[in-house]
Amino acid sequence: MRNDEFIVMPIAQTKDETKTSRTFFFDYNLNSKPGQFVMLWLPGVGEKPISVSGEKEGRFSVTVCAVGPVSKAICELKKGDKLGFRGPFGTHYSIPKDVESIAVVGGGYGSAPLAYLCEHAIAQGKKAYFIEGARDSAHLLFAKRMEDAGAEVLLATDDGSEGVKGFPTDLLKDALKAHKIDRVFSCGPEIMMKKVAEISAHFNVSSEVSMERYMKCGIGVCGQCAVDELGICLCKEGPVISGKTALSLKEFGNYFRDSSGKKIEYNSRRV
Numbered sequence: 031m032r033n034d035e036f037i038v039m040p041i042a043q044t045k046d047e048t049k050t051s052r053t054f055f056f057d058y059n060l061n062s063k064p065g066q067f068v069m070l071w072l073p074g075v076g077e078k079p080i081s082v083s084g085e086k087e088g089r090f091s092v093t094v095c096a097v098g099p100v101s102k103a104i105c106e107l108k109k110g111d112k113l114g115f116r117g118p119f120g121t122h123y124s125i126p127k128d129v130e131s132i133a134v135v136g137g138g139y140g141s142a143p144l145a146y147l148c149e150h151a152i153a154q155g156k157k158a159y160f161i162e163g164a165r166d167s168a169h170l171l172f173a174k175r176m177e178d179a180g181a182e183v184l185l186a187t188d189d190g191s192e193g194v195k196g197f198p199t200d201l202l203k204d205a206l207k208a209h210k211i212d213r214v215f216s217c218g219p220e221i222m223m224k225k226v227a228e229i230s231a232h233f234n235v236s237s238e239v240s241m242e243r244y245m246k247c248g249i250g251v252c253g254q255c256a257v258d259e260l261g262i263c264l265c266k267e268g269p270v271i272s273g274k275t276a277l278s279l280k281e282f283g284n285y286f287r288d289s290s291g292k293k294i295e296y297n298s299r300r301v
């Protein structure tokens with residue numbers, strides 16, 4: 031069920047995940063699915079699309095990383111402060127019934143919807159490999175939560191302070207060689223997700239990625255989040271799309287558009 035009206039509620043609980051990211055819990059039955067997002071609204075400051083990072087037993091959560099003015103202001107909020115949200119919006123990750131094992135590959139706060147997805151998969155009796163990369167151990171999200179959930183956790187850091195020194199895409203390659211993995215899911219830096227989609231295709235495994243774009247309406251009306259060259263609006267036909275569709279998009283892993291529609295190239299960041 032979706033909700034286009036903002037609901038303003040007190041924050042039921044908060045949890046600091048890293049120095050710059052915090053999870054906010056709301057006692058509300060959102061009926062979300064892993065991969066969907068809500069538009070969070072802080073009155074007088076602005077609104078921002080944020081993936082749902084978990085939901086069970088009438089409580090859902092979002093995990094916010096303090097990177098811009100809106101997210102920084104949200105991260106200052108505490109238990110009992112009020113925050114608005116509307117949603118859930120967008121497409122979600124899909125796990126067909128015959129899938130027995132999945133691998134998720136996350137980078138940065140992209141791990142939030144993937145942690146939710148792993149818990150969902152494990153609850154359905156599937157095997158889950160949670161692969162995550164970050165610049166150092168202090169920036170890893172949800173490793174303990176995933177271990178507790180029963181996922182096999184594989185970590186990579188740029189400086190080797192936790193897990194292997196290297197990239198999550200290398201861990202994915204090794205996992206696909208060593209194990210029977212039926213489907214791969216990814217969220218995080220787009221250059222990383224492009225590699226994930228390419229590696230999965232090489233191993234003949236279907237993949238899904240979550241593409242993030244600047245959003246205004248969040249309901250497929252304004253065209254702000256349309257991507258070249260298919261013209262699909264990612265707030266409605268995304269954010270989760272198949273790796274195959276993503277690889278057919280001219281801008282996937284190459285550039286995005288800012289709030290004025292100007293093209294911004296991605297740096298060739300290591301993945």
Ligand code: FES
Pocket residue numbers: 244245246247248249250251252253254255256263264265266
């Ligand atoms: S944000 Fe308006 S169409 Fe997607």
